[in-house]
Amino acid sequence: xxxxxxxxAHSKESRILVIYxxxxxxxxxxxxxxxQNVSGELIKxxxxxxxxxxxxxxxxxxxxxxxxxxxxWIHDTQYRVIYDIVEFTQLMNSSSIHLDDWVHLAKExxxxxxxxxxxxxxxxxxxxxxxxxxxxxxxxxxTKPVIITGSQLPIIELRTxxxxxxxxxxxxxxxxxxxxxxxxxxxxxxxxxxxTKRANNSFHAFDSPNAPALGTCSVNIDIDNKNIFxxxxxxxxxxxxxxxxxVSLLRLYPGISVEVMQSFFNPPMKGVVIQSYxxxxxxxxxxxxxxxxxxxxxxxxxxxxxxxxxxxxVMPQHLTSNWMELGVVxxxxxxxxAALTKLSYVLGKKEWDVDVKKEKMEQSLRGELTIPTSAxxxxxxxxxxxxxxxxxxxxxxxxxxxxxxxxxxxxxAIREDxxxxxxxxxxxxxxxxxxxxxxxxxxxxxxxxGKKKCVGTLLKDGSPVDLTDRFNRTPLHEAIDxxxxxxxxxxxxxxxxxxxxxxxxxxxLRSLAEDGNVDRLESYRLxxxxxxxxxxxxxxxxxxxxxxxxxxxxxxxLPYYRNPSAKDCLGLCAIQYAKAGNFxxxxxxxxADKNC
Numbered sequence: 001x002x003x004x005x006x007x008x009a010h011s012k013e014s015r016i017l018v019i020y021x022x023x024x025x026x027x028x029x030x031x032x033x034x035x036q037n038v039s040g041e042l043i044k045x046x047x048x049x050x051x052x053x054x055x056x057x058x059x060x061x062x063x064x065x066x067x068x069x070x071x072x073w074i075h076d077t078q079y080r081v082i083y084d085i086v087e088f089t090q091l092m093n094s095s096s097i098h099l100d101d102w103v104h105l106a107k108e109x110x111x112x113x114x115x116x117x118x119x120x121x122x123x124x125x126x127x128x129x130x131x132x133x134x135x136x137x138x139x140x141x142x143t144k145p146v147i148i149t150g151s152q153l154p155i156i157e158l159r160t161x162x163x164x165x166x167x168x169x170x171x172x173x174x175x176x177x178x179x180x181x182x183x184x185x186x187x188x189x190x191x192x193x194x195x196t197k198r199a200n201n202s203f204h205a206f207d208s209p210n211a212p213a214l215g216t217c218s219v220n221i222d223i224d225n226k227n228i229f230x231x232x233x234x235x236x237x238x239x240x241x242x243x244x245x246x247v248s249l250l251r252l253y254p255g256i257s258v259e260v261m262q263s264f265f266n267p268p269m270k271g272v273v274i275q276s277y278x279x280x281x282x283x284x285x286x287x288x289x290x291x292x293x294x295x296x297x298x299x300x301x302x303x304x305x306x307x308x309x310x311x312x313x314v315m316p317q318h319l320t321s322n323w324m325e326l327g328v329v330x331x332x333x334x335x336x337x338a339a340l341t342k343l344s345y346v347l348g349k350k351e352w353d354v355d356v357k358k359e360k361m362e363q364s365l366r367g368e369l370t371i372p373t374s375a376x377x378x379x380x381x382x383x384x385x386x387x388x389x390x391x392x393x394x395x396x397x398x399x400x401x402x403x404x405x406x407x408x409x410x411x412x413a414i415r416e417d418x419x420x421x422x423x424x425x426x427x428x429x430x431x432x433x434x435x436x437x438x439x440x441x442x443x444x445x446x447x448x449x450g451k452k453k454c455v456g457t458l459l460k461d462g463s464p465v466d467l468t469d470r471f472n473r474t475p476l477h478e479a480i481d482x483x484x485x486x487x488x489x490x491x492x493x494x495x496x497x498x499x500x501x502x503x504x505x506x507x508x509l510r511s512l513a514e515d516g517n518v519d520r521l522e523s524y525r526l527x528x529x530x531x532x533x534x535x536x537x538x539x540x541x542x543x544x545x546x547x548x549x550x551x552x553x554x555x556x557x558l559p560y561y562r563n564p565s566a567k568d569c570l571g572l573c574a575i576q577y578a579k580a581g582n583f584x585x586x587x588x589x590x591x592a593d594k595n596c
Contacts, residue, residue: 014079014117014174015068019108021101022091023124025151025162035154037091042122043069045156046085051163071170076220081174083120094124094131094150099344102131103241106138109146110239118145118173122166125150125197125205128183132192133337136181136366137345140238141495145178148192149185152203161186161203168217176221180229180367182214189215189223193338193368196310209310210333210370229367230433230462235495244270244347249340251275251308258288265296271343272296273304274328275336280305280314290326297327300354302347304361306331306339313370329361331369338368371427406430414446419457432461439469447478447487455487465496474499480523488526498528506535513541514548518556531560538568546586547577554578554586558593 020026026042027035046052047069057070059082071081086108092101109119123131132148139146149169151162169184181192186204194208215223250264250272264272274293276282283289293303305328307314313333331339342365346357364371410430413421422442426432432442443463446454459465468474476496479487500508505524509531512520521541525531534540542564545553554574558564565573578586 012079013082015115016081016083016118016120016170016173017108017112017116018083018085018120018122018170019105020085020087020091020122021094021097021105021124022088023094023122023150024153025122025149025155025166026091027154028156029154039087039091042155043085043087052167071167071174074171077171077175079174081170083170083174084116092124093126094128095126097124097127097131099134099243099245102134102138102243105131106135106239106241109135109139110237113144113237116144119147120166120169120173121146121148123148123150125152125200128185129192129195129197129206129335129337130341132181132183132195133335133368134243134341134344136191136193136338136368137342138240138243139181140240141235142181142237143179145173145176146181146192147173148181148183152201152205164217168221171221172215172223176223178214178223178228180214184217187217188213189217189221191227191229191367193342193366194335196335196337198310209335210313211367226429226431226434230464240345240348242348242350243341243344245344247271247273247340247344247347249273249275249336252277252282256283256289258286258292261289261292265292265299265301269296269301271302271304271347273306273331273336273339273343275308276305276314277308279312280307280316280330293328294326302329302343302354302357302361303327304329304331304339304343306334306336327358329358332362332372334369342368407434407436410442411445414442414451414454415449417449417451417453419453422454422457422461426461432458433463435467435469438471439467441467441469441475443467443475444469444473444478447475447484447491448482450479450482450484450487452487452490455490459490459494465491465494466499468499472499476527480520480527483519483523485523485526488523492526492528496527498524502533503536505529506533506540509533509541510535510539510544513545513550513553513557516550516553518552521553521556525560531557532562532566534566534568537570538566540566540574542574543568543572543577546574546583546590547581549578549581549583549586551583551585551589554589558589564590564593 020042022037026037028038028041030036050072052069052071054070054072059067068082068084071083073080105121128148128150135146147169149165151160151165153160153162155162155166165185172184172189183190183192183195183206185206188206190206190208190213191211194211195206196209197205198207199205212227214227215221246268248264248269252275297303305314314330316330342361346360349357352360406425409425410422410432413425422432435441441463443455443458446458466474474496476488476491476498479491498505509521509524532540542554542557542561545557567573575587575590578590
């Protein structure tokens with residue numbers, strides 16, 4: 001989990017924040033046999049249970065009763081999971097959850113984002129899928145796992161499913177790099193905005209009807225990395241809280257009247273998700289129904305068409321009516337939870353006009369819908385032909401074939417600087433963020449080769465900008481070593497940063513200064529390097545350039561030095577090294593600088 005900023009570098013620990021909102025998982029059995037949420041009781045019970053807390057584990061600091069809990073060691077896990085628990089002030093029944101509660105949850109994640117490696121939300125079952133979908137959209141540029149879980153029976157009960165759901169969630173949050181909002185329940189790991197509740201009395205209460213699970217939890221926790229949604233790193237993690245509350249869900253039924261339908265579009269309504277029949281049909285024998293929709297759209301209301309069927313999708317090209325031509329938005333295969341919360345999110349974006357909002361509703365923002373395959377090339381060349389055959393292959397070793405061929409096909413497309421082929425390869429099943437045996441991604445290669453168009457496509461697809469290979473190099477390093485200033489600027493806008501510590505960076509700048517490599521120094525400066533950083537002896541690049549008589553380097557560095565007369569551990573400054581080497585031109589240059 002390279003994006004985590006709080007993990008100790010010397011001990012393999014991960015820090016997780018558990019947010020307890022209420023729900024059955026934390027309920028206590030009362031004397032009369034009823035179940036109730038009791039403030040402060042869950043953390044007390046977990047701390048006393050050796051299945052959830054290792055009392056013998058030595059933490060670097062203790063806070064008494066407020067000390068973190070430590071999950072007992074589990075074989076074959078990479079990190080030891082240390083976790084804190086915070087409770088909602090008012091523990092609630094999930095059927096009472098409100099938009100304000102989603103904002104509260106999102107802000108809780110935001111306030112603690114830099115302190116923890118992952119987050120777990122304990123939640124009631126009734127609206128768990130709604131919360132998972134809402135947070136998926138509200139948490140923008142997410143780079144850490146946010147897991148929502150709960151249970152059918154309280155965690156303290158003997159037959160509980162809560163124990164497995166909670167422990168599994170802790171292990172996933174602490175050991176897997178999943179930049180998504182995830183729902184973990186009943187041995188399944190589901191994308192939050194693809195999940196829906198399918199049963200009210202089963203330990204397998206949730207499903208993802210139109211998308212494969214992200215993983216399964218049995219003897220092993222198996223995560224299918226190719227299904228992980230890679231975020232579009234367009235900036236730092238932020239929380240969007242201006243969700244539009246005036247949205248509704250309208251389910252069609254035989255005989256629905258114009259008056260009933262009209263009531264859903266009256267002010268202050270801003271958006272409506274219509275659950276239509278089959279592939280997206282509405283009654284065609286009553287034009288007044290279409291007139292209601294047409295009038296609503298003309299007033300700026302966004303109308304979304306989704307199917308009532310749990311499996312399948314709206315297929316506009318096969319509809320018997322022409323109401324999609326009125327401007328109705330297609331939900332494709334979104335769940336009702338995702339369609340409603342996404343509509344609330346999109347309508348809340350005040351900077352987008354209505355047309356943009358409609359476009360966003362039909363785009364996959366968090367992996368919530370399946371984009372119709374449109375990868376059709378007039379010229380089907382070798383690359384795309386192989387990719388297409390891989391997609392349709394039914395061979396049981398298809399996965400192995402894809403792992404072998406797709407990376408080579410992606411590399412070939414990058415060397416051609418052909419973003420169209422990259423897009424097609426993705427639609428055929430290639431993972432453009434995958435790494436090779438050296439930990440390098442397609443973005444590493446594109447930056448190394450200076451393929452600007454492919455870099456743009458890969459960044460738009462969500463390729464991670466700060467992923468390091470086994471040589472500890474990021475795509476930014478490739479752009480720096482190519483002195484490609486344009487790509488450096490593009491990567492920085494997408495959140496790329498230099499990963500070197502001060503001493504490592506100082507050593508690199510020293511080497512460049514001694515070699516007289518002004519172009520590379522400028523590349524590092526553009527990438528955010530502090531050119532005045534000092535090495536272990538207190539010397540800067542200016543010290544070394546002055547000592548070796550590199551006049552061009554000194555001329556380059558001086559404008560960026562606030563204190564060119566800084567002294568090293570021997571008490572010597574750059575001009576003294578220039579004098580010792582009898583480099584009169586450098587002495588004159590430094591003497592003339594107003595900061596010396």
